[in-house]
Amino acid sequence: xxxxxxxxxxxxxxxxxxxxxxxxxxxxxxxxxxxxxxxxxxxxxxxxxxxxxxxxxxxxxxxxxxxxxxxxxxxxxxxxxxxxxxxxxxxxxxxxxxxxxxxxxxxxxxxxxxxxxxxxxxxxxxxxxxxxxxxxxxxxxxxxxxxxxxxxxxxxxxxxxxxxxxxxxxxxxxxxxxxxxxxxxxxxxxxxxxxxxxxxxxxxxxxxxxxxxxxxxxxxxxxxxxxxxxxxxxxxxxxxxxxxxxxxxxxxxxxxxxxxxxxxxxxxxxxxxxxxxxxxxxxxxxxxxxxxxxxxxxxxxxxxxxxxxxxxxxxxxxxxxxxxxxxxxxxxxxxxxxxxxxxxxxxxxxxxxxxxxxxxxxxxxxxxxxxxx
Numbered sequence: 001x002x003x004x005x006x007x008x009x010x011x012x013x014x015x016x017x018x019x020x021x022x023x024x025x026x027x028x029x030x031x032x033x034x035x036x037x038x039x040x041x042x043x044x045x046x047x048x049x050x051x052x053x054x055x056x057x058x059x060x061x062x063x064x065x066x067x068x069x070x071x072x073x074x075x076x077x078x079x080x081x082x083x084x085x086x087x088x089x090x091x092x093x094x095x096x097x098x099x100x101x102x103x104x105x106x107x108x109x110x111x112x113x114x115x116x117x118x119x120x121x122x123x124x125x126x127x128x129x130x131x132x133x134x135x136x137x138x139x140x141x142x143x144x145x146x147x148x149x150x151x152x153x154x155x156x157x158x159x160x161x162x163x164x165x166x167x168x169x170x171x172x173x174x175x176x177x178x179x180x181x182x183x184x185x186x187x188x189x190x191x192x193x194x195x196x197x198x199x200x201x202x203x204x205x206x207x208x209x210x211x212x213x214x215x216x217x218x219x220x221x222x223x224x225x226x227x228x229x230x231x232x233x234x235x236x237x238x239x240x241x242x243x244x245x246x247x248x249x250x251x252x253x254x255x256x257x258x259x260x261x262x263x264x265x266x267x268x269x270x271x272x273x274x275x276x277x278x279x280x281x282x283x284x285x286x287x288x289x290x291x292x293x294x295x296x297x298x299x300x301x302x303x304x305x306x307x308x309x310x311x312x313x314x315x316x317x318x319x320x321x322x323x324x325x326x327x328x329x330x331x332x333x334x335x336x337x338x339x340x341x342x343x344x345x346x347x348x349x350x351x352x353x354x355x356x357x358x359x360x361x362x363x364x365x366x367x368x369x370x371x372x373x
Contacts, residue, residue: 018067018084018095024106024132026077031121034187038124043073045113046129056082057133058090060109066091069132080106080132094134107135115156117218120178122155122191154256155191157212157221162265164215166224171213176204178214191219194229194250195242208242209250211257223265226257234273 027040046054051071058064067084084091097103114126172192179189186201192212200206209232211225232240233251242250251274258272 018086018091020080020082020084020095020098020134022080022106023076024069024071024078024080024108027075035185036122036124038077038127040075041073042124042127043071043078043129045126046110047071047073050128054129055131056084057131058094059135060107060131060133064090066094066134071129071132078108078132082132082134098134103134105135106132108132112154112156117158120217120219152190152194152196152253154253156256156260157191157219159257159260159264160213160215160220160222162223162261164222164224166213166222166228168210168225168228171222171225172210174214175210175212175219178217178219188219194253195240195246208240221257223261226254226261230254230258230272 025038025043027038029037031037054069054071055065056067056069058066065085066088067082070081070083072079084095086092086095094103109130109132110127111130112124112126113128114124116123116125175189175192176184179185190196190201190207192210193207194209194211196208197203197206209229211229212219212221213225214220229250231237233247233254240247251272255272255275258270258275262268262270
């Protein structure tokens with residue numbers, strides 16, 4: 001779930017009935033501080049279908065509900081009238097803070113349903129609201145605690161061609177330049193990753209599991225980057241060191257891109273490895289048992305790509321007569337070939353179904369480890 005915090009333009013504070021009124025989000029022709037533009041009509045469907053389930057919390061804390069918002073969308077934005085439950089002490093506190101001018105901001109919790117990038121700017125065309133809540137920033141240290149380490153949410157980025165190469169290092173540099181260079185917009189930068197540590201959200205090292213690159217000036221999801229993340233989540237290359245709960249969220253993020261790839265590339269075989277049902281696995285195993293094949297046709301091409309990368313790596317290594325003069329580290333060309341081999345194998349692991357592959361994968365990992373010494 002995403003959150004967008006806006007200065008809450010308070011129109012009225014009724015101390016007797018406990019009502020706050022104002023705009024929780026406004027439409028504009030220019031990007032907000034998050035680099036987004038909320039298009040008119042973005043709240044239409046959510047207000048029609050799930051208005052009864054939208055609540056108001058204090059600082060997004062689900063343990064501190066304070067009232068119910070009445071919401072309507074007009075030409076200016078999302079108009080909010082929050083009826084506070086005055087029998088609750090926290091609601092009375094919020095009212096007093098709003099009256100004193102301490103609470104000046106409102107934050108909406110939402111999922112992006114439809115979005116589009118126009119000239120590098122994300123336009124939110126449809127969102128699903130969960131809460132519209134008054135928040136306190138610097139005055140309340142709990143606001144920081146609420147944004148602990150977290151998986152990013154699905155941003156529905158456009159997809160690159162299926163065969164576009166993926167190299168995480170150069171991609172990160174292009175994304176950083178796109179986000180602002182040495183002083184990037186961290187909200188823009190975050191969209192290229194599936195996980196970040198919000199305890200230090202303004203440090204490059206806080207971002208993991210990159211999957212996007214800049215293509216024709218636009219932030220674009222790279223299929224091979226997504227395949228590589230799926231492989232890491234399944235334990236490839238030692239796995240990834242993020243909380244288990246966040247791994248589940250990252251998997252859900254991946255699944256949405258897998259579904260998008262299935263549709264765009266018209267290939268029902270593009271399925272996240274953990275998403276395959278027992279029935280599907282049994283069917284594949286039965287087919288493989290009958291035919292004697294372990295790999296699908298699509299996976300065979302990945303094996304060939306891996307073999308080609310391995311051959312190129314061996315060619316780059318050369319035939320040195322004096323082993324003592326050999327470098328213990330791969331040359332630049334070898335680095336490139338190793339990256340190609342790693343990518344091909346990651347894709348193979350992420351996509352292939354069939355017999356138990358643990359032994360084969362262990363051998364692949366062992367070979368890679370030896371090559372990188």
